[in-house]
Structure formats: structure tokens, C-alpha cells
Amino acid sequence: MRQRATQSPRLLALGEWLQPRVQRMRHWRWQWLVVLPALALGYALLLVPFTPSISDIRKAKLEQPAQVLTADGKELALFKRSNRQWVGLDEIAPSVVKALIATEDHRFYEHHGMDLWRTAASVWHSLRGDLQGGSTLTQQLARNLYPEEIGRSASVNRKLKEAITAFKIEALYSKPEILETYLNTVPFLYNAWGIEMAARTYFDKPAAKLSVLEAATLVGMLKGTSYYNPVRNPERAVARRNTVLAQMVKREVLTAAEFERLKVRPLRLDFERQEVPSGMAPHFAQQVRKWLIDWADSHGYNIYADGLVVHTTLDARMQAWAIQAVRNHTRTLQGIANTNWSKRDGWNPDNPLVHSLVSETTAYAALREKGRSSQEALQELLGDKAFLQQLRQDKLRLEAGFLAMDPGTAAVRAWVGSRDFAQDAFDHVQQARRQPGSTFKPFVYGAALQSGVPADAQRVDQAVEITLAGGEVWRPSDASPPSGRSMTLAGALAYSKNTITAQLVQEVGPAKVARLARNLGVRSSPLEAVPALALGASPVSLLEMVNAYGSLARGGQYRAPLLVTRIEDRQGKVLAEFAPHPAEQVWDEAENYALVDMLRGVVDKGTGRDIRRRWGIKDDVAGKTGTTQNNADGWFILMHPELVVGAWAGFNDGRITLRSDHWGQGARSALPMVGDFTAQALRSKLVDRHARFTPPESSHWWASLADGVRRQMQAWWGEERQPPAPVPDRTPPPVAVPAPVTPTPDSDVIEESTPPLPASQLPPAPPPSDALDAWMEQWAPPPGTAPDWEQTPPAVLGRPVEAL
Template structure:
């Protein structure tokens, strides 16, 4: 009855209202105003969660797969081994040492669960109550996080796949991955993985490295206060950094302790005692051990990442085993030689650049150093007048001492290559990787000086010239583009006599080499250098290229000399022999690169024979006299302007090795005309290395370079005619036939001339790849005369060889003790 009464009261007014709306009734849109049916209402209500569920299903393929999760749990970094099975490096993606959950202090786990996820053992990856609470607070303007430990682990393990943007999509992907992790792992495994992967700043990943970094102890030994401090950092590593922000870190630590009390994991009375104690941080950065061949390992890492990407592997997780060409014994000898000679030269540099010696005498240079520092630029950018900023820094003893030590630190590079295979056997990129990680073998480009001259003589011999051909040792003037004249000189004055090409290279005469370059042509020399191994650095095709003014790398030069030792065939240097998986299955083997003919074998034998004399009686004679090496070896020294770069490369049938010595900034030199030369700076490194390698029988002292067979009457007759002609016209006599000799020739001859390369005006700059090398080198030996501009000289000119008798004496040897000279002084013999 009540329902009928309600109808009688409501129907008449509604009918009247409907009648008034009859004109509008005709509109097609009005049927939609009907009351929805129950089915329609249910469908509308179900559409929202259905769409949400569909979106979740669509996201699943874009989350990490189960196999990836397993790999993350059991990742194994690539292991790098030497050719004799010694470990050289382990490629970890982070500085981390995995420890089991049983090896972590229980206080860490209590602090973590109390603070980050107190219902950790009740949920299955997602805490619905905490998520809902966080959502309500966020909607009300008080943004809060609601991630569980498992969700945080998912975000830490897969930042690229999940992302870190504060969006619904990211939270859903994070939750899906968390469910997968919970399905795969036990709670203990999740805690162990989380604590071993979470970052703690200063390249410390995981609780073990964090404990060592901040408290100098293991994770097992952390007490409650230390555990609370580290767990407190998880809310914001930088904001709660106990090193830089100790007050914030202390407050956060006490908050963690309070949460432990709230969750029943710490006694309240104990908390009142602990919260008053200081942090007591014992901070020390944890660095990975560099290993026996750190520069080689860094170059290898770059190559291996590319190989792994192309072949679908992860160098940080798949347990690859990389077998390299490095010989651990030779690597140890090379490191020892570089360290010993570097320390000797550093004592000389310290004396030469003492505060009241060379440092004080180089006022303009020191001020230039100061202006290049970040401290100076920051002061000027902040509004300090330039003169005032300079004066302030010059008066700062600590700053100036650090600057002087940085600029005057001797550096060196060394590499050894097997010429028969191109395999790199030893690689030392600097004196100490921890102090200077810059690689002076492959990354630094420096002027090679006289070590470049064999390319000139090789090109000349390839054109038909012989070691017994002569040129007059006389002043040389070479017209350059732009109207300048380059006058290359040597330490001693020209003798005015004829000198054979053999002696021109043996005694490293710049005047002879410059004349020979004019006959051969810079383009031809540059092409030969590229064919022999200088393939990455740009070579300027100018006359001064003959004296090594185009910067190159040590690796390129040693690879080029390896071409000479390999009978003129270039083989690209290689680092790896094979790669295996974690189970020992060979994934790929690497054979030596294909040999490329760069120089005819006969020409190579001639060049090699002349370079033997460099060691027997020339600028590299101390290899015999000082280090007692009697093996069949050949080589060349090199020194650049002002002794900025010292070079020496030695060839043995089984091993070619070279060293460079200098400073990162080429404006700094040893200030000694004796110690600055390659024969006294770089040669001892190579000599020490070969001496111990031969003594240890790592390389065969009886090995001989392969001889190019000369057979037939005509070849023998040609040799006799050349010898007769040379004797008749005052030459040095017949040259020994190319090929291996039973023992090195060591005739009693005067000491060698200087081996210093003067710079032409077009090559005044000597810039390296080092970060702080910013200037060129002064012109001391090469006199420059401004003339009327003319066209550049032709590549090949008429020979200026003379027939005067060869010089009977050479300049006196260098002094027994180093002579220190002021900057800009002429280089001394050696």
C-alpha cells in the first residue's frame, strides 16, 4: 500500500513535466537519459578493473623475465687470463663482494626490516595496506613511498627495464617484477640479494663494501649503531651521507633505531643509551686492485664489450673466460723495469724542478700552469680579478706543492709484441695505474723523434739506394710553404765530409736524414709508415716528417718495428687468443691477423742490417756494453726537442719492445741534456727487460732473424762490385751481405752523435693526448729564416751526395754526470 501511495504522489507531477519536454523528446540524444539496466551497471563497474587488468597483462612482456632474474642472482663477471693461465683482471659491473646472509650481522637485517618493510615475511612482493596508505597520503599532498624490499630489489636490479620515473606504469612494472621474484626466491634469498646489490656511494655496492668503506670492518662485525647508520642511508644516499652530512646521518640513524624499538627488535632502554652516541665513521674508499696489467685490461674491456654485444653475452654476468696474449712473466719484468727506471728519473726530476731550482727559474711557465687549473678558473668565474686570483694561488704553499708534483711527475709507457704473430706480450701504460690511469701506450700521441727515421731509410732502400751510398754532412736549408726556411741541425757542427747512409742512421744525423727525405719524398715515407703500422695517427707530409715531428702512439711505432722484424710483413697487434664460457666451452678462437706485405723482404733485410749497427756501435750501444745483451738484435733511439720525449725500440726475432719516457705536459722536461735523451731515459727500460727475459730464457738468445737468401753469380758479383767501388772512392768498404750474422759486430768506434730531433717551424707544436698537455716546444736546433713566399719544394730533388772521405772521428761522449741546463737550452749528445 505504501508503494502505491508513493506512485500516486509522484506520477502526476512527472507526467506533467514530461509533457512539457515533448518537443525535446524528439531529439535522438534523449533515449540515453534512460535509467541503465542492472546488466549495464554491472558492466560499467567491471570495465574499470578489466581495463586495468588488461593493461597489466600488456606490461608483463616488458618486465624482466625469469631467466634474467636467475642470471642476476648468480651473475659471474668475466675473468681475464694471461697466456700462461695467470689472472689479469675480473670485469665486475660494480665494486662489490657477495656475502651470504649468514655472514651479515643480524642487526643489519633487523634494521632493514624494521625501517623499510616490517611486514616483509607476511606479503608476497606487494604490501597492499602500505601501498594504499602511501596512495592516500600522496593524494592528500604528502607524498610517501610504499615499496617493499622486494620492489626495491626489482628496481635496483633492473633500472633500465623498470625505470625510476614516478608514474603508474613504473609502479606496475615494479610490482609485477616483485611478484616474479617472490615466486622464484625464498625470503632469505631476497634479503641476501638486496643487501648485496644496494648502492652506498663511493663505488661501494652491497653491505660488505659499505662496511669496509664507512667503518673499516666486515659486514659480519657491524654493531647496532653501524647497522642503523648504513640502513638509514637507503632513504637517500647523498642526503644522509655520514661523511659529508654527519648531522643528518645521525638523526636518520636514531630514526632507524626508534623503528627497531617500535617493531620489537630493540629494547627501549637500550635505545635511550645508543641514541646519544656519535657516528664514529672510519671512512676509506675501497678501490679494486688494478691487477698486473691494468692498462691492457682497460683496453681489452672496451673491445670485449663490443664483442659481447655482437654475440649476445654480458661480460659482467655470463662468466666468460678470456684468454689473452699477455705473458705474465714478461708483464712482470716490464712493470719492474718501468718502475725502477721511473724512480731513478723521478729523483733527477725532483732535483731539477725543486722549488728553489727549476721551478723558481721558470716563473712564466709556472704562472701558465696556475692559470690552467680549475681553482684559478673558478676564482675568476666567481668575480675575483685575474691578477688577484693568480697572486692568491701562487702564495698558497699546499696548492703550489701539489701542482709542482703533478706537473713534474715522470711518466713512461712500454709494450712488447711478438713480430711473428702480432700478439701483445706485455703492456705497461704508466708508472703507476693508481696515480695515473692515462694510457701512454695507446692513448698518448707524442713526437717519435729519430725512431721515425727508419721509415725514411726503408723508403730509400726500396727505391734502390744502398747503405754505402753517401751524402755530405753539411748545412741543410729546406724551403717550406709560406716562405720559411727550415734548417735542421745536429748537436755537433757539420763535418763537411761524405757520410754513408748506414752511418747516417747509426749515428742519427739529422742533416743526412733531411737530405735523404728530399730525395725520397714525404708522401712516399708517409705511405710506407702507414703500411708498416702507423695507421691511426695523422702524418703530415712535410719534410720535417723525416725527423719524427708528427705525433704517434708507442703502440703504432712498436708494431711498425715488428714489421721490420717480420721480414717486412705487417701483422695487426692482437690481444685475445680465445673466449670460453663458464663451463670451458670455446665460444670463439682468434687467429693472428693476415700478414700484409709492407716492404720487400730484401729491402727489409738491408734496413734491419743497418739497424743492427745502431746497437753494435751507434746510439743504442749501451744495450751491448751496459746490459751485456749478445743476441741478434737491432733498434733505434729517439729524442725530441728540449728532451721532451725519450724513445727506444729494440727488435729481437721473437719479441719487439719499445719504451717512451717523458712528462704528461711536454713543456716540462728533465732539464738535463744527458738524462733527457732516449738513450739514457727509455733505453734502460728496454735493456733491463731484455736482459732478464734472456736470462730467464723466456725468449731464445740464440734466435736469429731470417736471412733473405741471395743466390747466383750475379748477386755475388754485384756485392763485390759495390765493395770495390766503395773502397776505390773512399767509402767504408763493402757492406756485409744482408741476413743474420752469427754474432753482433762491435767494432771499436768513437761514441755516437746526439740523437735529437729539431723542430721545423711548421711542426712547432707537440701536443699529446694527455689531459694536461697544452703547449708545444721551442725551436732550438732548427733555425728559421723568413723569406719571400714561394711554392713548396718538390717531393724529390737532385741528390747532394759528395765523395769526400768519411769522418775519422765523432763528437766526444756525454758527461758521466747529468748536466742541468736552463729551459730552452740546446739538447746535449746521447
Template sequence: MPASMRPDFYQTKIAPRLAPLRQHLRRPTRRTVLLAAAAVPALFLLYVVVLIPFTPGISELRKAKSEQPAQVLSADGKELAVYRWANRDWVRLSEISPNVVDALIATEDHRFYDHHGLDWRRTASAAVHTFSGDRQGGSTITQQLARNRYPDEIGRAPTMTRKLKEAITAFKLEALYSKEEILETYLNTVPFLYNAFGIEMAARTYFDKSARKLDVLEAATLIGMLKGNSYYNPVLNPQRALERRNIVLGQMVKRGKLDAARFEALRKRPLRIDFERQVEEPGPAAHFAQQLRKWLISWADSNDYNLYTDGLVVRTTIDSRLQAAANQAVARQGNQLQSIANAAWAPRAGWGESRALVQSFVRETPEFRNAVAAGQPEDEVLQHLMRDNAFMQALRQTKTRVQAGFMALDPATGEIRAWVGSRDFSVDAFDHVAQARRQPGSTFKPFVYGAAFARGTSPDETFVDQPVEMQLAGGEVWRPTDESPASGRAMSLRDGLVYSRNTITAQLVQSVGPERVARLARAMGVRDSKLEEVPSLALGTSPVTLREMVSAYGTIANGGQYIAPSMLTRIEDRQGNVLAQFRPASAQRALSPTANETLLDVMRDVVDRGTGTAIRSRYGIRADVAGKTGTTQDNADGWFILMHPQLVAGAWVGFNDSRVTLRSDYWGQGAHSALPIVGDFYQRAIRARVVDGRARFAEVDRKTWYSGLTETVRGWYGKLFASKPAEEPASAPRPAPRRPVLPTTEAEALPPASSPSALGDNSLALDPGEVVEAVVDDGASAPGAEVPASEAVAPASAPAAL
């Protein structure tokens, strides 16, 4: 056993040393008592010193003094968005009614101008009441500001540590801020429920006026809420709010801020709340700003900036004039299509006729799921909800609301010029440009033809317009069809794309191979969505985003070179110093110049005499443009993308739920749903001269280093051996490349009557329709027509869930 553990060791060594200490404790001297008394505050002071590093630093407090949210600007300097951490509008103390300041100081901290962050008398009084069982708060306005502004650093728990951190931070605030700055900051940051932060938003929310115009009753009501927002909520608890308001008025009388006689008259008046939730303005490019915010938050964190307080100025690629044109075009067409949808899905029309579908909608609602989870029988819940008129009306409005997406970019730089993610951001914040994945229909066909042209295939090569059958893995047979029956005649590839014939495209993809088509589509810009490498890919069965498709068409407009879309040009600090500069991404060759020029020329014909002739005949656009329409099965999705040398723009129209359609073979087609948005947009852009209507796509320079020598030799040869003089001088200009004659009337836009792809009586030359698997392009099958299950391709590509 060790010596230290033996009984005699304690008696002989330790006990004698402890004896004097015991004697002092039993009969302490004056010196011992003084030392013990001094140790308590010394330890307390030491604890306070230890806590100081765990409170907000001086630099952080100084930042709050000049807090400024990031501002997002367009390329031409117009404000697009402001990134605030809360829904508030900062106002100066001079812009706040004196009634508010008087009520606040009288009620919350009447010695505010006398202390330096901590009111010792109030703190002591609160401590006495708390120890006696009547818990009271003793925080000053400065302490409340510290707690509200820095909840993470200070905490909310009712502990001594939290109160000490709060007091330390209050002392720091008093050292850095003037009393007026403390009041201004406090009144601009305190919460008032309903996502209203600060006195200005509170005044608008509860009284529909600015903070400058608040009278004494209104000021007392709002200040009264500070004791407990929910408990004294004037909307839900008006009686409590009234009683609390009168207490505040009484405190104002007590502190000399209100005349007693006036108080007696005021206390009898009702609240008179004029409540309206304050919704933050989404701005002209709300979906673009939301997409940008996600990236900027990460950038700011990585570079030690705060997006909401450091006053960053973010300069984007958006052109405010084009954005305004896009907003107007989407709103106009969206409203027109909505009136059609309302009629098609009226309670006694499509909604009443689609009982099974409507029941599916009901079963998918939270109300149905919650009721079933609570133990109610499914059939009873279903019947109850189906009889609830208000519920069913709201469900019908939600499901049958027409949605749209639009995007435009500069093909030479990849810079995004306009972005509209939905018809109304406040109603539907879901982004149909970058988030929604929908089947693109025939807008995907240019990748098939581009892959063929890249292999040297001529657009004049012909295929017979005849029924097509393809044996698939697993023994299934794919039979793509068109709205009009096959003619049995030869048709060129040019006309196959111009009139969007499925039978021609299906034969072409069989020749080219879906793998090569998918590879080209990815190279040109469809890089985020999964592409099923099956034959039906040629007809647009793999869901993609509008941003990907517009980017890919930008590659065509840029001579076959892909440039990744960009949103920013630079980021500056509040003094205008450039923090980051962003240049367009480097171009990547996706399609050879020759093949790309051929594809572009064929797509010109789509607008000049094919499915997109409304661009010429209805919108009068005479510029050098090319494009493609697209429509999917049952008109669930309408697409149109148009290319101009300076701008590429595309639109998608449909419903969030792809089971809902416009129920119209006419309005559901891309040429009638999406094309008007793009046509309206370009018409406005050209008229405003934001886009040059005379610009033309660049021609491929086919000259080589020996071209000049060859032409010289040919000239000499012609002069020496010509049998007769040349009819025109050698210096005569070469004829211009072939350009299709632009139609001047709707009749000229139609194909000849003898053409195997004649469009009948369709005055706007719409796509003749495609039926394949779950896809129809630019037209619908005859009413009641369905594609047999045996003709479907496997695996089926279902629309992306929204």
C-alpha cells in the first residue's frame, strides 16, 4: 500500500496542516472576512471578462450602424432587386412620428437618456421582484436592441450568462452609437408579426400609413405590442391590445408626454385597425433574382461578405428594356390563355367531365392526406371534400392556372437578357425556366437534323413519307405518327423539319442513331437533364428545362459554338470598388460551321413557310430569324424558340400539372400558345431598337489560303480561251447566298396544295401534329384518338414532377 494511503500518514502529515485552516473557519479574523467578501465580486468580474470575447465585436457593431442590403442592377443600371434579410423599410428617426418615440421611452425605458446601457435602479428593482416571486423585466432599450440584433451571440435563455452578455453588448452599443442612433436602429429592427419588421412596415401593416403619420393612439398600440406581439396582437386579440394601448397612454401621462385630460378622452376610443399584410415587391425579374441569390450567398460567404448588410452592388446581364418587354408579353398571352382555360375547365365543362382526374387531385391535397392520417375513412373524406365548394373552387383555380416561362440571351456572349419564371412570382414562385423539366416536343428535332448534317447529309436528301415501325429492345414496336396521314411521297429533310413530320424525323434518327443525337444535344447546351438514348428522343420525350433549350439554340445562332449562359458582369462594394469581374465563358465548338449554317438555313424556312409563319404574318417581323415550334401529347406543353443574330428567345406554356391541358387542338399548340409570347417580345424589342432588325447571321467563310490564287488562274484562263467576251466584268460582285423569299401574306406561308405535307385550312401554317409515345408536336390527334400501349416506346419518359 502506498504511504499516502496509510491511516497514520493522514494523522501525522495532513491533519496538522489543516488544523490552522479549521481554526480560521471556526473563528474567522477580520482579514479573512474581508478577503472572502472581496473574492465574490472579483470572481464575478473575472467571469464578466471571460464573457466579453463571446459577445459581438466592435467591428460587427460598427457594421450594424451602416447596414445596407445588396442591390441588384440591370446591365443598363436599373434596380432589379434588393436583398434584405427581413421585410422592412429603414426610415430615419426624423421620419418617425414623435408619438412613437414618446410612447417607447415612457413605457420601455423612461431613464433612457440618463444611463449608459444599463439602468441599475431598474435592474435592482426587477431582481427584488423576481426573488419575491413576481418576475419582471429590467432591460433597457439598448439591452433589448442587443438581444434583438444578436440573438445567436447573446441567446434567449433566462440565465445569468445571457443577462451578462446582454449588458456587455449594451455597453458596447452605447459607446459606439448616439442615443438617437440607438432609437433609430431599435425602431427599424423590432418585429411586429406578419413578416413586418420595423416601425415603418408595422405602420403600413396595421394602419395603412407611414410611420411619419402615426397619431398617439396608433403609436401607443404598436408600442404596446412590444411586451408580447402575439398576446397583444390587435388583429386576433383586439381587447387585450386595447387594454395594453391604454396602459401605454397612462405611462405617457406619468412621464409627462401626454396631458391627463386628453388621456381620459383618448382611452375611450376604439382601436380602428386597418390591417393589410405587406408583401415585399418581387421586382421586374423576380425569378432571375432568386436564382442569382442562391449563388451570391455562397460567393459572399466564401469572400467574407454579408449579402444583407455590406451594401454590395451586383451588376447583372439583364437588359431592363427587354425584361419589361418579356414581362408584358407573358402577361398578355397568359391572360388570354387563362380565359380559354377557365372556359375549358369550368365546373360544368372539363372539370365536371373529368371526375376521375378531379378525384385524383383531391386525394393528393394535404387536407385529404391529413384527414386520412387522423383515422377517417378515405371514401368519407373524399366525399366531404368534393362537397366543399370553397375547397373545390380553390383546387380548380390552382390546377387550371396557366403557367409560362420565358428566357432570352445574347448568343455571342451567353449573357442572359430577360428571364420570366412564371406569370406572377407572388402567386407561383416556382421557376419554369430553370426548375421545371418538361418534354420539349419538336423543339428537340434540330439536334437530330444537326447530327445528320454533321455527317455530310444534304438537306435536299429525301425520305418517303410513310408509316414507320421500329423494333425496340424487349420486343416492343415504336410507330410514330402524324396528325395527317402519310402521303407515301418523297420529302426532303428540309421539308421534314420545316413541316415537323414525325415519320421523316423517325427515319432520320434511325439513320443517325439516338446516341449521336443525345451527344450533340449535350454539346450544344442540354447539359443538366438526363436524355434517354432511345429513338423517341428525336421527338422530344426526355424532359428538359427552358434554360437548356434556349442555351442550345444560342449555340446554333452563334455559329455552332456553345457559350455557357451567364448572369453577372461584376460585383462592387458600396464605394464602387470592383470586388469581382465576370467575363463570358469561352466558346466550345459543338457543331461544325458548315453543318451549323445548313441547320440554321433550314430553320429559317420554319419561320418563312413552315410552322412558325405567324412570326412573319402576324407580328410583321422581317428580320433574319430562324426557329422551331413544339407541342407535346394532348397539348400539355407548348414551345417556341426563335433565333436572331443578336438575341435568342424561347417560351414554354402549360400547367404545373401536366395532366391538365388547354383541351383545344388549336390553342394548345406551340404555335398558338408559346409563339405569341416570343413574337410579341421581338416585336417590342425591334420597335424599341434594342435589337437591330437589319442584323444578319454570319456566313461561313469557305475560302482557303489558295482560294485567291485559284480565282486568279481561272480569270487568266477565261480571258485566253473564252469564245466570246464576258457579259459582265470580272470585278462584278458575287451573287448573295440564297435566302428564302419572305412571305407577305398568310397564303404565301402555306406549302403548295400538292405538297405531301400540306396543312389544309390552317391559316397560320401550324405543325401538322405528331403522336409518339407520350408526345405530340404542334398539333393533336383527332378527338378521341389514343396511341395504343403496344406502340409506346420503352422506357417511357414521364414529365418531370413539378
């Protein structure tokens, strides 16, 4: 009583307030065991909408990838999630299933998606510092099927999503179906997904014939495919394999005697990487995939599971002709490059360029990291013959890009992004940005027409000096000295005269040239409005250039390229149809026709005359050649009223060239691919040979008259020879490679302005045999003669030559 009396009234009041509340908490202490699980359950229910739906799981099990077809019904590609071949559970060796269940989830047939005992044990061990996974096979399957929806982070949130999805899977499918799906979706490195592709990759046999040792090796990889990779880490793989065998003994699916016999066996691999089938147009298919993913996402479809059927604009016959044309001609060019870059003539340790290429390799960087000086690392690699040979092979692999479009609709008909997709997946049609050389000149002459300068206006072929912003002077020149004579703009474009082109860009201004090029189709690549733009100094893509020429063939109307025409579901119901993009009139039709008429002169008498002389094409066509500084890039684009075709040839590294003033020109490196393809397309019924570029109704009467006279002359000329016969798709006999020609350093030479050869000196039509390349060699002008070429200015004139 004395102690109570000494306490202050305030403390007494606080005690009286706390006492009933403490008693209530004691009353609720057992109910927390109910409240906490209820809260956890409520949180789990909130996560349900953020996990894959039942329909998504059904799709994943069925998985019907989108099928991509050409315009003429040929299969172009299948958009699968991965490189996988689905096999039934009865087509998988029983030892695989036994090893899998014994190692990964021995209570698989007892739980319903989540093993509570295993989960509790993993939590207990993890709290003690021994991290362990507690996921069942069903939970692993959920994570493999939906990595984005579930995630990979080690969090409670992810584990709950994984468990919820596992319960959904168990509710939908039987245990054998879950096992089958798991074994067909698990990754095994080297682009192999699923047990069938893994068996073929590591042991070169189907999954049905895997032995117990092989099954244990593959199942052992699932703990960490990279760490237990049997190719790179065989000791770890054997140790892990034996762990799997021990687990099989523990679960009584393998006897102890068998384990003792098997655990000492060596690892015997028969490794072969499984390549993904690339199809006839892999680069085109990649563009379609990117577009289709966006379309499917916005319309609620899955390109891997909904069985979409995609009809594209690509023509299988034209694609085959394009592949053949690229293959045949680049084979010849590759032989020339190999000869001109022999050890004696360029590829040797004394070449400064070889020094630069070596110093850019990862091997050089690795030696530098080990403490070697730059000179020591360089000398060591220059003395490694195997290294230099591989570097030479990689750097001297000539590449090409090829594109054909229907100018009326801007539909893509053929697309070859590289010589071999397996060797070089880089797309030289859409991804590559290279200087276009003189193929850019039509935009200069078009800008002049826009400014009121007619095609028959005269300009003097004389030396030109242009002072650049930095005070440097640009002096563009041609293959021969200026003649001092007058020449029409049409003639200057036909013979690709640099001097007159430079005069024109001064008159109209580079900004106007860039604006016209953008309006017609060069809309992705930046164009520098500098004088050097006139000769193609700003890198662009082949897709942009061909589409821009398509705008010219379309009467000055721009259309965006068209790749897909229709999408259907698996039953054939049309889900969407796609018409050509709206036409945008970006240029006066009469001025546009005047430029097309000028480009006719390029193939009639100018730098592209081999289209008529060698390939026998007498139809109404127009085009332009292009060659960049030091022959780094060769271009040719040809227009027909129903077909526009363009090609590029060169090396991925712009410092590498053919080292030949003759073969490095666009008229020799790119034009033959276009000529070969176009000749075949015109012989077929796919293109109307009678189609003509027609002048607009508002044109003067003499334009129609001149066009009629020209067509009649072309018809007379064409009766003197037949078009070349189709070339069989087989390897031609060896050809005589011309001796290497050393190019003139820092040459500004452009296409020659010599007149065409007289009829008595014209070569005969190509023979109908597989010796086309030999024929080309026979009738090619000898090395040292004046070349048909044009070159862009050096880097100082606007933009450097870019290496891809």
C-alpha cells in the first residue's frame, strides 16, 4: 500500500489504460495463426491476374507457331520460340524420365504443383545459410514457359507467381503431359531446346536412343547448363552425371552394382551444333517477325502459339533468281579479292592496314591485358600463321545486298541481305549504311529540274573548285581531264560527270538535294547538306535507295515498303488485310518523268550500257551505277515500270576493297547481279515486257514523240541479239582471274565519259551454259583500260567512309 501510494496519479492512470489492451492481445495470440495465412492467401489472390491465364497455358502446350508464306504460297519461315523439335513422351528414353524425377522432384507424382515438405526444407536450410531450391518440376516448367511474366529474381513475389502458375498447370494437364512439356521446353545451350535437340547436339542420336549415362549427363546439366557444360567443362559434367546416377540409386531406379559400373565410364560426346533452318529469305523473314510482333501484341495474338498464317509480298521465284544472281557473281568477285590480297600483293605483316586490323581484334586486347606491350602483342600475332589466316578469311569475305520491289505498290519481291546468312547475319539491305556514290546523283539533277533547269541545258565540262566551311578546297574530277566542251545535263548524268554535277549542286544548293532525296524515300539515314552530298558522301541503306528509285518509277509518288498482304488464323479465317501504303505525291510528275528519261541514257549509252550490251535487255529501263572512294562500294539500281532492282557489293570493313580499278566499279561488281536477275524476270510472265514509262498528259507533245522514237530504236537494236539464256544453279568452272591492279592513291576518278563501243566490237550474247562467269572474263576489258566508275570524295569533304 505504501508503494502504491508513492506512485504518481499519472502513472496509475497509464497502467489502468494498458491493462485491458494487453489482456485483449493475449486473447488474440492464437488467432494470429489464422490471420497471417489469410493475409498471405489474400496477397496470393491479388497476384493471380498477373500470372499466365488458363488460355495462355493451353496455347503454350499446343504451341502452333506463325507460318510465313510467300506471295505464291511457298513456306518462308516458322516463327518458333526456339530451335526445338517436339517429341512425345513415348519417344523419349525411359532412363531420361527416371533420372529427371529422381534428381529434380522425387515426389512429382504425389504433389499438385508445389511440394510443401520440400519448400519448408528449402526455407529452413536457406535460413541457416545453405541456399537450396525447392521448386518442383511443375514450378520449373512454369518458369521456363513464362520467364517474363514470372521473372527470375529470388523474391517471395516470384515464388508465389511460380506456385500459382504451377497449380494452374496441374489443374489442366496430367502428370505425363507435364513431363512431356517440360522435357520439350528446357534449354540445353548451343541453340538446342528440348531433349530431342539436346540428344542430337551432344550425342548425335534421337532422344529415344539415349543410354542411362547419356540421360544422366543431360539431366545433370539442368542444375546449371553453362557450369556443367560437357563440351567446355567435361570434369564437372562427369561429376554431376555421377551425382544424378547416385540419386537414381537412392530412389531405387538404378541398382548399386550398375552405379559402380557406370560411374567410372568416360564422357563420350558426339557434339554437333544444331543450326536453325534459315529458309530462302532469312533477312526478309526477320523484318516480317519484327513487324508481326508489334501487330500481334496490339491485337491480342501470340506469334508463337496462335497458329497465324502470314502472307507476304515476296515471290519465291524471284527470290530464287536473286539468290542465284548474288551467288554466281560474288563467287567470281571473291576469287578476284583472294588473288589481289595474296601474301605477295597485300596481306602480309608489312602492310600497315594488316597491323591496324590485328590491333582491333579480341586476341590483341587479351594480350594487352596480360601485360604485353602494344608492339609485343602485335608481333606475336603477326607471327601466328593460323591467326592471320582466320583474320584474312573474315576480313576478305566479300558481301552483297540485293533488293527487288514492285514500284506500283512498293511490295518487296526479293530480298538477299548477305551472301550466306549462316556466315553473316548482318543485313546489307536494311541495316547497312554505305556511301551510295553516283547512285545519289539523280537527286542532284532532279533538284536542278525542280529549279527550272531543263535536261537539255548546257554546262561546260571544266575544273571546279569549291571552298568548304573549314577553308579546305574540294576539286572533284573525272577519269579524263576536263574537255572544256559544253554538255547537256542529260549527257552529264549518262556519263556520270563529276565536274558538272558539282556545278549543279552549287547552283541549287545541297539542302534542296537532300530534301528531294528524303521526299522520294531516303527517310531513315541522316543526309548532310554539304557539297559532297552530290557525289553520295552520306551513307544510306540499299532499302532506302531502291525505294526512292521506286518513287521515280511511280511518277514521283512515295509509298512505304509493303511486306505483308494478309494474316489468317489456323482455320483460314482472314484476320487482317493490308493494302499498299497510301501514295504521297512528293514531286511534279512532269519533272519526275524528265529525270527518268535522263536515266534511260545511262543504260542506253552511259555507264550502265552493259544492261543492253551484255544482258540483252531491250525493254524500257533506266538506272544508275555508283562506286565510292577507292572502290569500297559498288552499286547499281535499275528501274522498269513494273520492277525496281538494286544491288550493293563490298566488304563489311570499308578499308578493304577488291584492289582492282576494273572490278571494283559498280558497273562490274553490282550491275551483273541486277542484269542477271532482271533478264530472268523479264523472260518470265511475272513482269510485262511491253510496259513503258509514260509521260504525264500535261507533257509537251514532243516528249511523247521522242519517247516513241526511242522505243522504236530500242526495238530495232534488240532484234540483233537474243537475251541470255538462264544460267543453271550450279558451280561454274574455274575462271581466269585478272592480274591485280594497284589503285591510284587518293584518286578522285569517276566513271569514264567515253562513248560506247561500235557494233563490230560488241561481245556476243552470253551462251546458254553454266560458263557465264568464264564468258564475263573473256569479254571484260583488260586491266589498265579506262574504267567505268565514279568515286565519292574523301572523308574531309563531308563524311568519312564508314566500316560496318
